[in-house]
Amino acid sequence: MTIATSIINCNYNPHHALDASYIKRAAVLSDKSACLTSPHPNFGCVIATTGGAGKVVGEGYLYAQGTTPAEVQAVEAAGEYCRGATAYVNMEPGDCHGDYAAVSAFIKAGITRVVIGIRHPLQHLRGKAIQTLRTEGLQVDVLGEDIRSNTIEDAVKSCLVVNAPLLYRSAYRVPFSVLKYAMTLDGKIAATSGHSSWISSKKSRSRVLELRGRSDAVIVGGNTVRQDNPRLTPRLGGEHVPMRVVMSRSLDLPEVANLWDVREVPTIVATQRGARSSFQKFLASKGVEVVEFDFLNPKDVVSYLYDRGYLSILWECGGPLSASAISDGVIHKVHAFVAPKIIGGKNAPSPVGELGMVEMTQALELNDVGIKWTIFLNGLVTPSKSKPNKLNYIVHIGPDVLISGYLQPIPDSTPVIPSFGETSAIDSSLSPYESPIIFFYKTWDPYGSFSNFSPHPIRLPDENGDYVTWPCVVHYYQAQKFAGSSNPNAKGYIEAIHSAKGPEEAARIGRRTQREHPNMVRTDWESMKIEVMYKALKCKFSIYPHLTSMLLSTSGCILVHASPHDLFWGGGRNGEGLNHLGRLLMKLRSEFIGDDDKHKPEVSTGYLNYNHIYI
Numbered sequence: 190m191t192i193a194t195s196i197i198n199c200n201y202n203p204h205h206a207l208d209a210s211y212i213k214r215a216a217v218l219s220d221k222s223a224c225l226t227s228p229h230p231n232f233g234c235v236i237a238t239t240g241g242a243g244k245v246v247g248e249g250y251l252y253a254q255g256t257t258p259a260e261v262q263a264v265e266a267a268g269e270y271c272r273g274a275t276a277y278v279n280m281e282p283g284d285c286h287g288d289y290a291a292v293s294a295f296i297k298a299g300i301t302r303v304v305i306g307i308r309h310p311l312q313h314l315r316g317k318a319i320q321t322l323r324t325e326g327l328q329v330d331v332l333g334e335d336i337r338s339n340t341i342e343d344a345v346k347s348c349l350v351v352n353a354p355l356l357y358r359s360a361y362r363v364p365f366s367v368l369k370y371a372m373t374l375d376g377k378i379a380a381t382s383g384h385s386s387w388i389s390s391k392k393s394r395s396r397v398l399e400l401r402g403r404s405d406a407v408i409v410g411g412n413t414v415r416q417d418n419p420r421l422t423p424r425l426g427g428e429h430v431p432m433r434v435v436m437s438r439s440l441d442l443p444e445v446a447n448l449w450d451v452r453e454v455p456t457i458v459a460t461q462r463g464a465r466s467s468f469q470k471f472l473a474s475k476g477v478e479v480v481e482f483d484f485l486n487p488k489d490v491v492s493y494l495y496d497r498g499y500l501s502i503l504w505e506c507g508g509p510l511s512a513s514a515i516s517d518g519v520i521h522k523v524h525a526f527v528a529p530k531i532i533g534g535k536n537a538p539s540p541v542g543e544l545g546m547v548e549m550t551q552a553l554e555l556n557d558v559g560i561k562w563t564i565f566l567n568g569l570v571t572p573s574k575s576k577p578n579k580l581n582y583i584v585h586i587g588p589d590v591l592i593s594g595y596l597q598p599i600p601d602s603t604p605v606i607p608s609f610g611e612t613s614a615i616d617s618s619l620s621p622y623e624s625p626i627i628f629f630y631k632t633w634d635p636y637g638s639f640s641n642f643s644p645h646p647i648r649l650p651d652e653n654g655d656y657v658t659w660p661c662v663v664h665y666y667q668a669q670k671f672a673g674s675s676n677p678n679a680k681g682y683i684e685a686i687h688s689a690k691g692p693e694e695a696a697r698i699g700r701r702t703q704r705e706h707p708n709m710v711r712t713d714w715e716s717m718k719i720e721v722m723y724k725a726l727k728c729k730f731s732i733y734p735h736l737t738s739m740l741l742s743t744s745g746c747i748l749v750h751a752s753p754h755d756l757f758w759g760g761g762r763n764g765e766g767l768n769h770l771g772r773l774l775m776k777l778r779s780e781f782i783g784d785d786d787k788h789k790p791e792v793s794t795g796y797l798n799y800n801h802i803y804i
């Protein structure tokens with residue numbers, strides 16, 4: 190889990206522990222609708238008076254999509270005590286009503302401070318409530334941005350867990366997939382005969398029923414249907430019952446099965462296009478929904494379920510399908526119930542089939558997102574005091590042991606901005622958490638003209654002060670590596686770069702010459718190359734009015750050169766680059782914006798009016 194390392198306006202707040210505890214309370218509250226309604230964005234709100242240890246005066250949680258927002262409930266519960274109080278929310282308020290109900294409730298009630306666990310993961314809502322509240326004069330502290338500490342980070346993670354489904358949906362456009370299996374101590378999910386009831390205890394199985402109640406769909410394979418004739422229902426007495434999904438290419442399925450009884454609970458059978466059409470007709474006659482896929486695989490099935498708006502999926506399948514789902518990268522979290530039993534059986538099935546791994550070093554490690562959670566039987570998760578700060582915890586449920594963890598960490602949707610910290614130093618108007626980010630790379634992409642490869646000739650003085658026109662920034666930049674070199678051949682290379690047919694060729698000649706004749710490169714190159722680039726950019730964005738206005742039009746945005754391999758000028762694949770090109774363009778933009786007339790770029794009369802270029 191990476192929470193951005195830079196500290197933005199970090200206000201030391203002696204009430205970190207208090208803030209963290211109320212935020213964790215909001216997270217636990219937000220989870221209370223689990224199993225009662227279909228998975229949805231989980232919001233909890235706690236309103237506490239300020240001063241000393243504070244006193245909780247109102248609480249609320251969103252019961253289901255489209256019902257009264259948690260914030261409105263908490264304000265109503267707190268009444269007059271809202272005035273001057275602090276509101277704690279596990280996630281930035283959304284606005285599914287389109288009326289800003291949550292934000293206006295805080296403002297009208299006189300709340301003065303709002304503490305927010307995580308920003309809203311959905312792009313179209315992200316940052317909106319925070320900005321509105323701040324504009325209205327409320328103090329808004331976002332955990333991990335405005336207040337940071339280990340305690341705070343712990344509270345952030347509790348907010349990530351309760352909205353993991355929405356975070357995965359927002360970051361990866363997939364449902365949150367949990368693989369659950371019960372196995373004996375010797376790693377079997379059934380006897381050789383296929384008999385499997387029961388491996389885990391009644392207590393463990395009621396935990397599984399709760400997991401189903403938290404899901405939009407439960408998926409099994411054909412073999413599970415044939416062997417177990419499962420019902421796959423929560424049977425908790427709650428209201429929410431997930432869709433049951435059977436994945437079967439062959440449709441080699443029994444005509445009599447609990448899953449074909451859809452009076453209470455729907456069932457989908459996902460199959461290969463054209464499989465056993467007579468059986469498809471039989472299923473349809475029972476009211477079972479048959480969905481055909483060109484090539485039935487977990488990835489396409491979850492993509493289909495994503496389109497149906499499913500947030501959470503529980504995979505209760507056998508080894509072959511588990512392996513296929515893991516290989517497809519579909520599984521995010523694993524719950525393994527280990528029962529203190531030994532069944533043996535050379536051919537008894539194991540929880541995960543063939544993954545094609547031949548060395549133990551290839552084993553997939555569960556990710557430790559370090560959350561102190563103890564899972565109680567009622568399915569609620571409550572921060573624990575004593576448990577080690579590890580999510581890969583081992584929790585005793587009856588005689589069994591539950592080992593849980595993530596194969597893919599919860600995305601924390603902190604923007605991936607290269608050189609996060611330096612950004613605000615370049616342009617104080619930018620907030621890495623709020624400013625839009627413009628990624629530019631190839632010349633044919635939007636903002637492609639920001640690329641050094643764009644075909645904009647520039648004209649700059651050489652070391653003798655004579656102006657030379659260069660076909661583009663790349664030609665100029667590559668040639669400068671050898672400018673002023675005492676080596677008699679340097680001139681020839683500079684000329685070859687200057688006349689290169691295109692920026693790729695110019696870059697190739699420049700890099701090859703630098704590699705093969707390092708002593709020809711000017712001695713101060715490493716310390717000068719950023720300045721050389723800045724000169725070229727300043728020229729380029731001064732002499733073309735449309736480029737000047739394009740650059741100015743990005744005011745307030747963070748510019749990232751999205752080259753995945755150039756980690757000096759680019760941002761890298763995951764923000765590990767230095768993004769110097771993006772940073773120089775933001776610096777130049779600030780200069781243009783902040784400039785008085787002296788530096789205002791001259792608008793050329795259609796040709797390169799060199800005498801007005803300020804270098």
Ligand SMILES: Nc1c(N[C@@H]2O[C@H](COP(=O)(O)O)[C@@H](O)[C@H]2O)[nH]c(=O)[nH]c1=O
Pocket residue numbers: 370371385386387388389390393394397409413417418419420421422505506526
């Ligand atoms: N045997 C076994 C499990 N089996 C799983 O539960 C399914 C049966 O669900 P239902 O018909 O709704 O009770 C079965 O098809 C298989 O997916 N699960 C567990 O937690 N522990 C166990 O020991």
